[in-house]
Amino acid sequence: MGNSEIIFTIIAEFPYALYGSILVGALCAFLGVYIVAKRVVFLGAVLTQVSVLGLAITFLPFMIVSHTVGSLAVTIVSVIFLSRLLTGKKIPKDAVLGFIFVFAIAARILILQKTPKVEVSEIENLLRGDILFVTPELFYTMLGVFVAAIAVHGLFFKEFTYISFDAETASTQGFNANFWETLFYVIAAVVIAVATHMVGDIFVFGFLVIPPIAAMLLVKRVKVIFLVSFLIGVFAPIVGLFLAFKFDFPASPTIIAVASVVLILAWVLNTLRRK
């Protein structure tokens, strides 16, 4: 297949894969800036596993909710619980996240072993998400989440950045730090739950971490970091999907590889600039 033929095939045959992965890539890359800045990178990994657990729960015989609703519900409840623990000082953040991480994986395995509905391997495939087989329903759900999340962050950018930078002083000025922290985590939970169902946990976690770090290495202004991270989130899925089709690679790992190359280039540039 020629390059133009590949591009035509992707746009014509897999539009939801292309636009869906761009939506997820850009949004995760944007939210990831806060996650990296708040030093809760492991939260991304934890929430992807929690959302997968939520999906697994929907396979239980007595559950009548859809996969997306189940995943969303479990992730949001977990994140409200987590936002309390992450702002407390009794237990270290990483210990809390570590516990939730292993619990989510263990619980998922136990649930899947006992579900009579379908084969475990089929469920595992569904839980991992598949970029190439994004359904229109999932895509439009993700589009709604994208618009809502960007709108909330656009409206309250100064509140989110202030709380992230110096929650204590913000509280003395009357900002309810707990409210803004919880709102941020709930938005992150919704995005991660829907995105994980759609494109899989590796893609989601990768884009929560790789583009923000690359952007922080490349530019030195906060608003530009958000913009560059967002643009890497748009660019990497397009190039990654193209390369996956061209060389017959699996889509998700190829997209992550492209983002990783951008990160390595950013690190090299940053190192050269400092010499």
Add this chain to the structure above:
Amino acid sequence: MTPLIEFHHATLGYGPKVVLQDVNFAINAGEYFGMVGPNGAGKTTLLRAILGTLKPLSGKVNIRNIADEPIRFGYVPQRDTIDYIMPYTVQEVVMMGRYRQIGIFHQPQPQDREIVLESLRHVDIENLRDRPFKDLSGGQKQRVLIARALATKPAVLILDEPTNGMDLSSRIAILELIHKLHEEDKLTVILVTHLLDDVANYVKRMAMVEWNFFQVGEVDEVLTEKNLSSLYQMPVQVAHVNGNKIILAGGRSGK
């Protein structure tokens, strides 16, 4: 003098844990008030009660309104409570002090930018406005945080351990700046520190804070050898050199 802040038999703490009991004192408008005590004595707890982020377990903390509006506090936190990953510029950090006045759903206006520049000029760091905050020295960072507090247009400036971890010249420069803000701008200032020398030569009235030991008064009444020796459980001397008080702790020479 009019009391701005009054503690009436206030017991302060967190849940079942009482940190300070039966606290009674007032801070007057226009005062330069110091709060000292060892680490963990309850200074930050007192501060939170003043700032309204901690309600007393019993008793009252009255904060007087000015012109029917709640007092606006300009708070300068300890520098280690701030996150340094993101490269906010000095100007962006000081603008955060305006966020409350700007209001939710609104963006900074030209008058907010002018107040930010005015605050930067006031602490002599206008030239640093485009520099990343995280790349500044300790003294420069402290000036930025003071400028941010000034940008709120406060009636009371509260500083929590502002000279912690600074070299001597930066420390004196910050103390002189705070003194200037008090003298020239007539700001009410509350300085919280564990460094006795910081309050000994700048503050007029102070509180010495420790569990079972809470004393308020003029610096000369509170910073006595007897009080300090009892508070720190070691011999402490208060010496005078060139009109300045110097606190000398025990140890090898103090015996």
